[in-house]
Amino acid sequence: MHELSIAQSIVELAEEKARERQASAIEELELEIGCLAGVELQTLEFALESAVKGTMLDKARIVRHYIDGEACCGECGTRFPTSALYASCPHCGSWLINILHGKELRIKSIVIK
Ligand SMILES: [Zn+2]
Numbered sequence: 001m002h003e004l005s006i007a008q009s010i011v012e013l014a015e016e017k018a019r020e021r022q023a024s025a026i027e028e029l030e031l032e033i034g035c036l037a038g039v040e041l042q043t044l045e046f047a048l049e050s051a052v053k054g055t056m057l058d059k060a061r062i063v064r065h066y067i068d069g070e071a072c073c074g075e076c077g078t079r080f081p082t083s084a085l086y087a088s089c090p091h092c093g094s095w096l097i098n099i100l101h102g103k104e105l106r107i108k109s110i111v112i113k
Contacts, residue, residue: 003039007047015056023112026060030109034067036085036102069102
């Protein structure tokens with residue numbers, strides 16, 4: 001499952017960062033998850049819950065920031081919200097758009113003990 005491997009790599013990365021700082025546990029993990037990141041949010045939640053078991057993140061508070069999709073038209077420069085990677089500009093109808101936000105899937109911050 002795609003989401004499970006994402007969850008595992010989030011946990012691995014967080015543990016790696018914590019170990020670099022000689023931490024014994026992670027208190028809080030802040031994640032940024034874009035709506036266009038291509039993950040099923042509920043599945044990711046589920047996968048995270050099982051991925052943290054027995055790790056330094058076992059008792060950590062996981063804070064999620066969901067980022068809405070925003071695109072910019074490559075023809076006329078109009079910025080508009082989008083819930084799909086492929087969308088047309090609401091102003092001029094062009095399909096030449098650039099995604100500005102929403103593809104994020106990363107660790108924003110970690111609080112260690
Ligand atoms: Zn446009």
